[in-house]
Amino acid sequence: MNRMLVRFHTTATAKTTRRIALLAALLAALPAAFVSQAQVQEAPARQRPSPIDMPLPLPQKMLPLGCCQCLGEQKTLDLSTGSSNGWSVVSSLTPAIAAVPATILTSPHPAWNLPTGGAQWVSAGTSGATGLPAATYTYRLRFKVQKCTIPQTVKLTGIAGADDIFKVFLDSNPTPVSACSGGWCFNTQNPTPSFTVNNLAPGSHVLTVVVVNTGGPTGMFLKAGLEGQCPKEPIKSDRAAEYSDKATDN
Known part of the structure; x- marks a missing residue:
């Protein structure tokens, strides 16, 4: 027990x-x-995150300049802001915002009176015409010149405007193809010159517009396009040209 x-x-x-x-x-x-x-x-x-820090999906397409179907044909591609809304923008703010699609401003600031030629003002947000933080805003657009059976001579033309100042770059070239300093690069008091870049090579390219805003409203427009001209007569190969020269000599 x-x-x-x-x-x-x-x-x-x-x-x-x-x-x-x-x-x-x-x-x-x-x-x-x-x-x-x-x-x-x-x-x-x-x-x-605040609304300006919120990342949005980017347009993935790369605008192509088409190939000629016959001799003497001309091809064009509109690269203007607002035409395809393929432009993206990123800011130098800290913390920096992620690249977002540029916003088309349906009601630009009244002082932005430069003629746009049909291009639309864009900004980093819907409040661009009323005010965004002081920063550097970098806008980019990708496009492609295709390598075609019928070769074409391609040139890029354009004119830009921005609040406050800007520089336009093509690809990685550190020299801008267009620029405006001194402020008021959005008004007829400080008109901006047009630009032309000749003989663009086949391949991928990037247009970059760097805008510096010292505070208040900010945005930019770019009226730009590609023009491709195909030859009116067949281009002789080196062998054909050599044969033609020998036949002429005889």
Whole structure:
């Protein structure tokens, strides 16, 4: 009988010890769980980006200049802001915004009175005509000159305007193809010159417009396009030209 009581007492003590250990473990885990839950609830409030920081999907297409189907044909491609809305924009703000599609401004600022030639004013957001933070805003558009069976001579022409000042670059060339300084590059008080780039090679290209805004309204427009001219007569190969020269000599 005494042995049975001792065995019962030992078993009960072991069970009680295990229960106490389990309860202690649960109590120790509760504060961590509450802290973790609080962190989950607080995280969105701390990390929620402002509208200007919110990344948006970029247009993925690359605008192509088509090939000629016959001799003497001309091909064109409109690269103007607003024509395809393929332009993207990124800011130098800290933290910098992700590249987003440039926003077409349906109601440009009244002082932006430069003739746009049909191009539309664009900005980094819908409030561009009323005000965005002082920063450098970089606009980009990708396009492609295709390598064609009938070769064509391609040139790029354009004219730009921006609030406040700007530079236009083609590809990685550090020398701008157009620029405006001194401010008011959006008004007839400071008209901007047109530009031309001749003999664009086949391949991918990037147009970049860098706009510096010192505060307040900001935006830009670019009226630009490609013109491809195909030859009116067949181009002789080197071998054909050599054969023709020999025939003439004889």
